[in-house]
Amino acid sequence: MLRNNKLMKVITLVLFIVVLGMSTLGARVVASETLTIHAYIPPRTTVSFNEAGELVFSSNVPTAQVAVAQYESATLLSVTAL
Numbered sequence: 001m002l003r004n005n006k007l008m009k010v011i012t013l014v015l016f017i018v019v020l021g022m023s024t025l026g027a028r029v030v031a032s033e034t035l036t037i038h039a040y041i042p043p044r045t046t047v048s049f050n051e052a053g054e055l056v057f058s059s060n061v062p063t064a065q066v067a068v069a070q071y072e073s074a075t076l077l078s079v080t081a082l
Helices: 002-025
Strands: 045-049 055-059 065-071 074-080
Touching: 045 074, 055 065
Parallel strands: none
Antiparallel strands: 045 055, 065 074
């Protein structure tokens, strides 16, 4: 009975190793694919001031511009983001 149990363990271990070996041989790349993702990134432009009163301008639009002009007693802030 003890010998039969030991034989079953050896057969199970051998089968497990064979199955493991076959699964790693079958895990190869046959062909490659190219995945292209198209997405729309909406334009974002922010203008704010920090604690020191300096202008902080951030935009993901490459043509975005900010201009500050002083007129007598007024300051004009112009933001152009097309």
